[in-house]
Amino acid sequence: MAVYTDVTDEELESFVADYDIGDVLSCKGIAEGVENSNFLLVTDRGQYILTLYEKRVHEADLPFFLGLLEHLAERGIACPQPIPGRDGHALRRLAGRPAVIVTFLSGMWPRRIVPRHCAALGRAMARLHLAGRDFPLHRPNALGPEAWRPLFERCLAGAPGAGSDMLSPDLKDGVARELDVLETAWPADLPSGVIHADLFPDNVFFHHEALTGLIDFYFACNDFLAYDLAICLNAWCFEPDGAFNVTKARLLIRDYGAERPLEPAEIAALPILARGSAMRFLLTRLYDWLNHPEGAFVRPKDPMEYWRKLRFHQRVEGPGAYGLTS
Amino acid sequence: MAVYTDVTDEELESFVADYDIGDVLSCKGIAEGVENSNFLLVTDRGQYILTLYEKRVHEADLPFFLGLLEHLAERGIACPQPIPGRDGHALRRLAGRPAVIVTFLSGMWPRRIVPRHCAALGRAMARLHLAGRDFPLHRPNALGPEAWRPLFERCLAGAPGAGSDMLSPDLKDGVARELDVLETAWPADLPSGVIHADLFPDNVFFHHEALTGLIDFYFACNDFLAYDLAICLNAWCFEPDGAFNVTKARLLIRDYGAERPLEPAEIAALPILARGSAMRFLLTRLYDWLNHPEGAFVRPKDPMEYWRKLRFHQRVEGPGAYGLTS
Numbered sequence: 001m002a003v004y005t006d007v008t009d010e011e012l013e014s015f016v017a018d019y020d021i022g023d024v025l026s027c028k029g030i031a032e033g034v035e036n037s038n039f040l041l042v043t044d045r046g047q048y049i050l051t052l053y054e055k056r057v058h059e060a061d062l063p064f065f066l067g068l069l070e071h072l073a074e075r076g077i078a079c080p081q082p083i084p085g086r087d088g089h090a091l092r093r094l095a096g097r098p099a100v101i102v103t104f105l106s107g108m109w110p111r112r113i114v115p116r117h118c119a120a121l122g123r124a125m126a127r128l129h130l131a132g133r134d135f136p137l138h139r140p141n142a143l144g145p146e147a148w149r150p151l152f153e154r155c156l157a158g159a160p161g162a163g164s165d166m167l168s169p170d171l172k173d174g175v176a177r178e179l180d181v182l183e184t185a186w187p188a189d190l191p192s193g194v195i196h197a198d199l200f201p202d203n204v205f206f207h208h209e210a211l212t213g214l215i216d217f218y219f220a221c222n223d224f225l226a227y228d229l230a231i232c233l234n235a236w237c238f239e240p241d242g243a244f245n246v247t248k249a250r251l252l253i254r255d256y257g258a259e260r261p262l263e264p265a266e267i268a269a270l271p272i273l274a275r276g277s278a279m280r281f282l283l284t285r286l287y288d289w290l291n292h293p294e295g296a297f298v299r300p301k302d303p304m305e306y307w308r309k310l311r312f313h314q315r316v317e318g319p320g321a322y323g324l325t326s
Numbered sequence: 327m328a329v330y331t332d333v334t335d336e337e338l339e340s341f342v343a344d345y346d347i348g349d350v351l352s353c354k355g356i357a358e359g360v361e362n363s364n365f366l367l368v369t370d371r372g373q374y375i376l377t378l379y380e381k382r383v384h385e386a387d388l389p390f391f392l393g394l395l396e397h398l399a400e401r402g403i404a405c406p407q408p409i410p411g412r413d414g415h416a417l418r419r420l421a422g423r424p425a426v427i428v429t430f431l432s433g434m435w436p437r438r439i440v441p442r443h444c445a446a447l448g449r450a451m452a453r454l455h456l457a458g459r460d461f462p463l464h465r466p467n468a469l470g471p472e473a474w475r476p477l478f479e480r481c482l483a484g485a486p487g488a489g490s491d492m493l494s495p496d497l498k499d500g501v502a503r504e505l506d507v508l509e510t511a512w513p514a515d516l517p518s519g520v521i522h523a524d525l526f527p528d529n530v531f532f533h534h535e536a537l538t539g540l541i542d543f544y545f546a547c548n549d550f551l552a553y554d555l556a557i558c559l560n561a562w563c564f565e566p567d568g569a570f571n572v573t574k575a576r577l578l579i580r581d582y583g584a585e586r587p588l589e590p591a592e593i594a595a596l597p598i599l600a601r602g603s604a605m606r607f608l609l610t611r612l613y614d615w616l617n618h619p620e621g622a623f624v625r626p627k628d629p630m631e632y633w634r635k636l637r638f639h640q641r642v643e644g645p646g647a648y649g650l651t652s
Contacts, residue, residue: 008437009532025432025533026373028366029357040354040366042373042432047352106351106368111334206335207351 005037005052007095015094018085019101021045032202035218037097040104047104049080052097057218059098062091064139065217066100068132068194075131077124078213080105107205107212118236119251120211121204125196125232126259128214129225132194141197141221143280145186149179151283155290167286171307175282178310182276187224187269195228196220200235226266229256230273233322234281234309242308250323267319274313274322282306331363331378333421341420344411345427347371358528361544363423366430373430375406378423383544385424388417390465391543392426394458394520401457403450404539406431433531433538444562445577446537447530451522451558452585454540455551458520467523467547469606471512475505477609481616493612497633501608504636508602513550513595521554522546526561552592555582556599559648560607560635568634576649593645600639600648608632 007015007027016024022045030038030049037052053062066082073081080102082090090100110117141147152175156167196203198219205212229252237248253270256262285303316322333341333353342350348371356364356375363378379388392408399407406428408416416426436443467473478501482493522529524545531538555578563574579596582588611629642648 006437009434010438012434013534024434026430026531027434031355031357042430047368047373104352104368108335108338108350108353111332112336205352208339 005054005095005097007039007050007052011095015092015099016041016043016101018087018092019083020086021048021083021101035216041101048083049102049104050094050099051102052094052099054097057098061139061218062098064137065220066090067137068135068217068220069102071135072128072131077128077131078105078211079217080213080215105205105213105215107207109202109204110206111201113201113236113248114209115245115247115251116209117201117204117206117211118232118248119255120206120209121199121232121236122229122252122254122256123259124204124211124214125199125228126256128196129193129228130260135194139221141195141223143197143219143284144221144223145182145276148182148276148279148283151287152176152179155283155286174307174311175279178275178279178314182272182279185272186276187265187272190224190226190266190269191263192222193225194220195223195225197223197228197231199228199232224266224269224273225260226262226269227273227277229253230270230277231281233270233274234277234306237322238309238312244312244321246321246323253322253324267324270319270322270324271313271316275310278306278310278313282310331380331421331423333365333376333378337421341418341425342367342369342427344413344418345409346412347374347409347427361542367427374409375428375430376420376425377428378420378425380423383424387465387544388424390463391546392416393463394461394543394546395428397461398454398457403454403457404431404537405543406539406541431531431539431541433533435528435530436532437527439527439562439574440535441571441574441577442535443527443530443532443537444558444574445581446532446535447525447558447562448555448578448580448582449585450530450537450540451525451554452582454522455519455554456586461520465547467521467549469523469545469610470547470549471508471602474508474602474605474609477613478502478505481609481612500633500637501605504601504605504640508598508605511598512602513591513598516550516552516592516595517589518548519551520546521549521551523549523554523557525554525558550592550595550599551586552588552595553599553603555579556596556603557606559596559600560603560632563648564635564638570638570647572647572649579648579650593650596645596648596650597639597642601636604632604636604639608636 012024012027022043024041024043026042027039030040035056036054039050041048041050069079069082072079083101083103084090085092092099196217198216203216204214232252233249236252237245239245282303285301285306289303338350338353348369350367350369352368353365356366361382362380365376367374367376395405395408398405409427409429410416411418418425522540522543524542529542530540558578559575562578563571565571608629611627611632615629
């Protein structure tokens with residue numbers, strides 16, 4: 001779940017009075033998301049999402065994230081829309097945190113992924129990339145390749161009371177060797193633009209298998225567009241038992257390409273991008289697992305899931321492993 | 327938070343198809359409540375609450391709880407209403423758990439209690455007691471006086487890896503002595519009926535200081551009516567710094583009495599009932615604290631808060647301490 005900051009009824013009423021969204025009927029913390037505190041706000045006009053930004057989101061990045069949501073919506077991408085207060089500003093403060101109210105997006109994220117979900121995801125992601133092309137703000141990927149080795153070293157240095165001895169030599173040596181490979185083989189140049197960078201199933205809503213919207217743009221940044229695809233190969237195309245589902249991968253890539261055809265260099269780079277993406281989630285999960293605060297509400301995700309995914313991509317012989325017929 | 331059982335989109339759609347509540351637009355886990363899994367369900371007809379009953383609620387008790395909600399609503403008490411499926415049955419199964427959909431109650435629970443909240447609470451509680459008089463089902467209080475000593479003994483026996491040595495001799499001896507007192511001095515007979523038995527602030531909704539409804543009837547049972555009042559003296563009338571706010575207590579009892587006048591025996595029994603109520607929450611919190619499962623989403627509540635409240639009631643010289651002028 002994620003409610004790190006509670007909001008009193010009085011604080012909320014005075015906060016909402018600065019908007020033109022009606023009278024608050026209810027406000028309930030949502031047990032989803034891990035970075036921020038989210039509430040489902042019901043007024044006599046409808047439903048809204050209230051987000052309080054917690055420490056892991058840098059305030060300086062908020063204009064990028066909120067501006068991007070507006071930019072994308074103007075170009076037909078279904079995503080939450082920041083609602084401005086009466087003074088025209090969407091970014092405000094509540095309970096000592098930066099806070100926004102955004103529109104409510106209907107749909108549910110798919111608990112059991114079927115191939116049709118992956119096809120719809122591919123198409124939506126390509127449209128997102130196209131819509132982001134003329135977004136004027138720029139945000140480097142804070143969790144890109146140059147961040148991985150320092151993050152790994154912070155994991156090795158260990159958390160208080162935990163320590164790096166918890167990590168097996170296989171894992172430590174394997175990650176160190178893979179970082180060497182990634183630093184050497186990472187592409188120098190590929191088509192770039194704004195990517196979502198966290199399109200996991202819980203950030204993609206569907207209604208009866210139709211994709212209804214994308215949420216949680218708080219890792220969005222400028223990077224290789226095909227890296228977003230590589231993140232989704234990891235997040236959507238492995239079965240719960242660890243098997244890679246090539247049908248899902250093929251549909252994901254095929255429907256992406258129907259909206260934005262991939263260049264040969266992007267296709268060739270998919271295996272290394274998938275390895276890099278697996279490394280990124282392995283390391284952030286490992287760090288969170290080692291630094292999981294006692295008494296926190298959030299259950300840390302399993303880092304080893306991404307170690308197993310990384311090892312799959314290390315063994316592939318080329319992009320054909322993802323169902324591509326060249 | 328409380329989402330112990332997740333529900334897949336497919337399970338949910340097939341579950342909701344048995345109701346006449348429209349098409350599911352969204353279903354989000356709610357980060358409130360500790361006993362059951364609760365979801366805010368949005369359909370094209372409105373909002374509903376979906377509850378999955380977890381292990382601590384006995385299935386055999388569900389007809390009592392659900393029947394009570396219907397009984398109370400027919401008598402004008404604002405509380406969630408179980409919604410029957412097309413076959414007329416409200417109690418169904420989802421994701422392997424007993425499950426119901428109930429009506430959505432607007433309002434927010436008060437984070438900062440002011441005296442007017444206590445007055446409104448007293449009035450609503452008395453109306454609840456009056457409305458419950460002719461409820462035909464009966465459920466003994468599973469957490470009444472005869473349950474306290476066995477529960478304390480289970481705390482002393484300790485949890486795996488924890489053990490009773492965590493408990494100070496002051497606390498252990500103090501609880502044992504208090505149990506002796508309670509077992510001797512507990513009233514033999516007082517006006518009885520259906521009580522809520524868990525009317526904490528997070529179970530009472532307000533809208534602009536008007537009480538809009540009561541929720542979470544899963545401890546409701548037959549017991550002394552004044553015991554419900556004693557539970558609220560503990561849950562509503564202490565300040566965050568531990569001080570007892572006699573103004574809140576006086577308004578709570580006065581407005582209760584305006585709807586259902588208290589008998590002299592009930593007034594005389596308030597101090598011992600308040601001690602018993604403090605003991606009940608001290609022991610269940612202590613038990614939860616000692617048996618808190620690792621990795622659980624729920625942060626255990628502080629048992630010692632109720633130890634301090636118990637000590638307050640031990641020192642009072644009579645019901646006058648609660649603002650009553652006899």
